[in-house]
Amino acid sequence: MPMNPADRAKYKPLYLETSRQYIEKITNALSMMLEDQPNDEQVKEIFIATHSLAGQSMMIGYNQIGEYAALIQKAVEDKHTLDKELLEIMERGVEKLTTSLEDIEMDDKESDLSEELALLQNKIGGNK
Amino acid sequence: MHIVLVEDDKFLREFYAQKLKEQNIEVDVAVDGEEGITKITQIKPDLVLLDLIMPKKDGFDVLQALSQDPTLKQIPVLIFSTLGQENDVQKAIQLGAKGYVNKSFYEFDKLYNKILQLTQH
Numbered sequence: 001m002p003m004n005p006a007d008r009a010k011y012k013p014l015y016l017e018t019s020r021q022y023i024e025k026i027t028n029a030l031s032m033m034l035e036d037q038p039n040d041e042q043v044k045e046i047f048i049a050t051h052s053l054a055g056q057s058m059m060i061g062y063n064q065i066g067e068y069a070a071l072i073q074k075a076v077e078d079k080h081t082l083d084k085e086l087l088e089i090m091e092r093g094v095e096k097l098t099t100s101l102e103d104i105e106m107d108d109k110e111s112d113l114s115e116e117l118a119l120l121q122n123k124i125g126g127n128k
Numbered sequence: 129m130h131i132v133l134v135e136d137d138k139f140l141r142e143f144y145a146q147k148l149k150e151q152n153i154e155v156d157v158a159v160d161g162e163e164g165i166t167k168i169t170q171i172k173p174d175l176v177l178l179d180l181i182m183p184k185k186d187g188f189d190v191l192q193a194l195s196q197d198p199t200l201k202q203i204p205v206l207i208f209s210t211l212g213q214e215n216d217v218q219k220a221i222q223l224g225a226k227g228y229v230n231k232s233f234y235e236f237d238k239l240y241n242k243i244l245q246l247t248q249h
Contacts, residue, residue: 002234007143011142011143018137018138021140044183047181052137052181054232055140055210055231056140059231059232059234060234061235066232084210
């Protein structure tokens with residue numbers, strides 16, 4: 001059951017503020033991983049940020065953002081599967097999350113992330 | 129009733145703290161496990177609402193710390209979980225947590241009822 005409309009309207013600014021902070025952390029960590037081998041600190045940073053982003057997104061009702069964040073969280077659980085292709089897929093997907101937040105701010109409607117979700121899900125499945 | 133809410137996510141922390149206060153529950157918040165242990169030790173609340181994945185000390189560290197302190201181990205702990213955390217929740221229950229609520233679902237009534245269940249003796 002999603003948040004009621006009154007609460008959603010009241011807490012949307014806080015959601016946008018914190019989500020943007022999480023996305024910035026995720027983006028920075030992914031970027032560093034692409035420059036060098038993923039390390040435990042970067043993995044932990046992404047794990048905690050995506051866990052929080054997923055939780056708050058699902059709670060307020062932006063389920064695709066929540067699902068995508070949860071998928072990234074799952075993907076980074078094993079840093080040995082974090083190849084360049086996977087990191088780049090996640091990097092592009094996270095850019096789309098930023099766009100989705102802009103859409104939410106304007107229209108209270110998240111972007112369609114079904115393609116990004118499918119791409120990441122397939123890649124994670126293939127890397128096992 | 130006095131609750132300590134240990135949750136690193138600012139959005140969830142502010143939202144749930146406000147909702148609980150609207151039910152006349154006194155709420156103290158902690159932003160990570162380390163602060164959580166400090167506040168729980170100082171306040172000795174009626175219940176702890178505990179996230180598991182946090183920076184510094186995580187929820188499991190908090191549960192361990194509580195179980196090792198005879199003045200704290202009786203405080204009921206309710207886990208704030210998300211989807212896909214079933215294994216983590218089971219581990220938390222084994223460490224002494226009394227139950228869980230899924231924070232991904234907006235079910236405040238369910239949370240409130242569980243709090244009442246765990247705090248009414």
